[in-house]
Amino acid sequence: MTATSAFFERLTVAGQDPRFSNVCGSVRFDIRDGDRLEQWLLNIDHGRMRVTRSAGPAETVIRVSAEVAEAMARGEVNGLAAITRGEILVDGDLAMALRIGRLFPRASEQADSDGRK
Amino acid sequence: MRDIPGTVSCIDGNTFLVSDASGDVESSSNTPVGLFAADTRFLSHWVLTVNGERLNALSVDDSQYYEVTFFVVPGGAVDYVQADVSAIRRRRIGPDLTESLTMFNYGQQDVDLDVRLEVAADFADIFEIKFNVQDKVGSHYTRVEPKELRLGYRRGTYRREVSLSASEPATFDPHGLRFTARLRPGEQWSTELRVVMRALRPDGVDFRAPLRALRPHDSTLPESVRAWVEAAPKLDTENIALQQVYQRSLVDLAALRFAPLSLGGASVPAAGLPWFMTLFGRDSLLTCLQTLPVTPSLTPPTLRILGSLQGARTDDVLDEDPGRILHELRYGESAAFEEQPHSPYYGTVDASPLFVVLLDEYERWSGDTALVTELEQEARAALAWIDQYADLRSTGYIWYHSRNPATGLENQCWKDSWDSISYADGRLPSFPRATCETQGYAYDAKIRGARLARTVWGDPDYADRLEREAAALYDRFNEDFWLDDRGYYALALDGEGNRVDSLSSNIGHLLWSGIVPPERASRVVEHLMGPALFSGWGVRTLAEGQSRYNPLGYHNGTVWPFDNSFIAWGLRRYGFASEAARVAEGILYAATYFQGRLPEAFGGFDRHTTRYPVRYPTAGSPQAWSSGASMLLLRTMLGINPHEDHLAVDPALPSAFARIALLDIPGRWGKVDAFARHRPDQP
Incomplete structure (x- = not known):
């Protein structure tokens, strides 16, 4: 399994995220690998998250290459910087996309275990 | 540069x-x-x-x-x-x-x-x-x-x-x-x-x-500026200089508004021309605090964007922690390619407590409990950051030590230049550092967070906990930072917990936050208004006599109008009305030498020696919190404060201003007027 699918599978299982309890909306990830298009649809209803592999309509669409998606899932991407340099394309609600970005890990987080409370 | x-x-x-x-x-x-x-x-x-x-x-x-x-x-x-x-x-x-x-x-x-x-x-x-x-x-x-x-x-x-x-x-x-x-x-x-x-x-x-x-x-711009000025209270005074400063500040705040792409058209203040034309956590929060009586519309979008970009993870390059409010957001090539850590950079320790302080102060003015509810999680996360992530030495204080030595900020308080925090003898302290004013902000944030928890979030247990923590912080701070032989608070604690003993303007912010016991206030005020700190125009960032003092030192001797506006607010909080009026008079008169536009900072030279405020060479202008300073100084002179559903007025004018009226001040009371006359029994 790729890091990307593992990431979305984790979200599917988690189902609920208290950080999104004020959030309602839909976001679709369109991940392109050559001719192949992988689509994941996130529906958020007051923190309850439904994740499906779907091409269904969404208020916000995030388009990335498979390579960038893998890096995101591994926590190696600063989302805002990647948007600014044109690697992540957001159509729709940019604020929503930035919120969703918080679901992705950051590499230094995984290495971090020293002395923080 | x-x-x-x-x-x-x-x-x-x-x-x-x-x-x-x-x-x-x-x-x-x-x-x-x-x-x-x-x-x-x-x-x-x-x-x-x-x-x-x-x-x-x-x-x-x-x-x-x-x-x-x-x-x-x-x-x-x-x-x-x-x-x-x-x-x-x-x-x-x-x-x-x-x-x-x-x-x-x-x-x-x-x-x-x-x-x-x-x-x-x-x-x-x-x-x-x-x-x-x-x-x-x-x-x-x-x-x-x-x-x-x-x-x-x-x-x-x-x-x-x-x-x-x-x-x-x-x-x-x-x-x-x-x-x-x-x-x-x-x-x-x-x-x-x-x-x-x-x-x-x-x-x-x-x-x-x-x-x-x-x-x-x-071509829609002139209309938007007209509407902006129209929506603000009218200042009625015989003093032309004050009138000029007020109008200039109002228009400059309009000039610095910008609409970040993620806000759908709402505007927040950019920090200042030419180097800081973007969103800064600290600058925008303090600007909003200064301008609540005049341009409250800046506050909700500022809180919303800072909330939406609040730290969620641990990132050493960005100095990001969960709950931390950002320092600086940039869109240029160096941010895009992560050569600079500005997308966004979180290296500030005061924006997180100030986020809560502004949310509370805004509600006190506006009665907008809906926004307090909307931002409950963000405010709780900012408060949690203080104890869970900022207390690097586990001593109950906000400390800073950048995890990004290459491009992060060494000093993460408002005086963020490399040499701004020093002992009186000029040595630079070890890391981590805990500056005094940040502890004051944390105290104030806990007190205000408790009020919001009790009155809006319906969580009295959390309110009690925050109040207990605030009380403990108050005691601890007054024990650890107070230099009894000098009669003022240490600028900071160093990495070993020793007091950094410089006399600085930072102690003025402590009055604003309310962390100073009333019996100590007059000793602090004596220093603030004494010749080592007070130049005649305003309070210097660092006092004469400290080794690194330089009247043209960016954070080591210049006078910052924004700094002084919060000091004046603190002086009034503790009942030092005539001292607050002296600060207001000095700063507002200095503005007349800059065509009504207060710069970021000006020289700390003595007023009687130079007779005019000496321009600081690279000062930003217009600068949002300098424009905001005149608004806050007006507030302190009028002594306006929200009390429940009305606006209390308790004026104390310096002799330079015979009469000031601020008409149509917006708030939960609708629109009210505040009138002030100089009384001869005041200075």
């Missing part, structure tokens, strides 16, 4: 153009002149000649911040000017730039005009200009089309482009465009130049297009 005297600015939020007095731009690598948007220079060269001659300004009208008019004639300043031909350049800035050029022939003969505009775009990132970086990684391109010149820059998927077109027939070449015209006596000729700045995605979509959609034409 150096001073740029004689420049003329045209501003609309984070889009701005800085030129010379004739309207030309000739950038050198380290001077922030040119046309900028989103931290990128889209025009680095913009020079007009007529028949081969440069133009010279006879007068400049920059009374509107978004529009500048230059009255120019050909010929050098030293020559006798035979002004048969004259011209008007009128530029207006919005999401893009338009400049109309009109040439007049008042001579007796026909004239043939060769009008040439030389153009170049270096696409420099503002940080490349600040640090004088010359080599760009990507490549430039030029496209000459029959009716347009396009200059672009590309680096991988990053692309920025500027296009230039004109309303009259012109010949375009890679370095500009040329018009030819023949004017008979008494005739005039004009054209409108249009400069469009694009931030292009690989699919050709322009990031900046929504900005244009929100403001379809730059």
Whole structure:
């Protein structure tokens, strides 16, 4: 399994995220690998998250290459910087996309275990 | 980085153009002149000649911040000017730039005009200009089309482009465009130049297009400014200087508003021209706190965007922690390619407590509990950050020590230059550091958070806990930071917990936060108003007699209007009304030497020696929290404070101001007026 699918599978299982309890909306990830298009649809209803592999309509669409998606899932991407340099394309609600970005890990987080409370 | 005297600015939020007095731009690598948007220079060269001659300004009208008019004639300043031909350049800035050029022939003969505009775009990132970086990684391109010149820059998927077109027939070449015209006596000729700045995605979509959609034409700007001024309270005073400062500050706050793409059109204050034309956590929060009585509409979008970009993870490059409120957000190439950590950078320790302080203060003015409910999680996360992530030594204080030694900030308090925190003997303390005013903000945030928890969030247990923590912090702080032999609070604690003993303006903020026991306040005030700290214009950042004191030291001796406005607020909180009035008088009078526009900082020289406030060489101007300072000083002189559903007024004016009335102050009470007269029994 790729890091990307593992990431979305984790979200599917988690189902609920208290950080999104004020959030309602839909976001679709369109991940392109050559001719192949992988689509994941996130529906958020007051923190309850439904994740499906779907091409269904969404208020916000995030388009990335498979390579960038893998890096995101591994926590190696600063989302805002990647948007600014044109690697992540957001159509729709940019604020929503930035919120969703918080679901992705950051590499230094995984290495971090020293002395923080 | 150096001073740029004689420049003329045209501003609309984070889009701005800085030129010379004739309207030309000739950038050198380290001077922030040119046309900028989103931290990128889209025009680095913009020079007009007529028949081969440069133009010279006879007068400049920059009374509107978004529009500048230059009255120019050909010929050098030293020559006798035979002004048969004259011209008007009128530029207006919005999401893009338009400049109309009109040439007049008042001579007796026909004239043939060769009008040439030389153009170049270096696409420099503002940080490349600040640090004088010359080599760009990507490549430039030029496209000459029959009716347009396009200059672009590309680096991988990053692309920025500027296009230039004109309303009259012109010949375009890679370095500009040329018009030819023949004017008979008494005739005039004009054209409108249009400069469009694009931030292009690989699919050709322009990031900046929504900005244009929100403001379809730059001609809507005058209306928006009129509405902004109209919505603010009216100041009625016989004092012309005060009237000028108020109007200037109000308009400058309008100039610095910008609409981040993620806010759907709502505006937040950019910090200041030219280096800080973007969102800063601390600056925008303090500006909102200063301006609540006058322009409360700035606050909700500021809290919302800072909440939406609140730290969620641990990232050492960005100094990010969960709950931490950001320091600085940039959109330029260095942020895009993570050469600078500004997307966003979280290296500030005061924005998180100040986020809660502003949310509470805003509710006290507005009664807008809906926003307090909307931002409950963000406020709780900011409060949690104080104890869970900022207490690096587990001693109950907010400490800082950047995890990004290469490009992070050493000092993460408002005095964020490298040498701003020192012992009285000049040594620099070890890390981590805990500055005193930050502990005051944390105390205030807990007290205010408790009020919100009790009155809006319906969580009395959390309120009790926050109050217990605040009380413990109060006791601890007054034990650990107080220098009893000197009668003031240490500037900071060093990495070993020792007191950093400099006398600084930071102690004034402690009064504002309410962490000073009343019986100690008068000793603190004696220092603030004593000759070592008080220059006559205001309280110096660092007192005379400290080793690193320098009246032109950025954080080591200059006077900052914003700093003084919070000190004045603190003085009033503790009942030192006449001292607060002295600070207000000094700062507001200093403004008259800057045409009503308070700069970021000015020299700490003694008022009686220099008789005028000495300009600080690289001070930003306009600067949001300096414009906000005059608003907060007005508040402190009027003594206006929300009490339940009404506005209490308790004026204390300095003798310089005989009468002040602020009419139609908006708030939960609707609109009310505050009147003040100087009373002879006051100073």
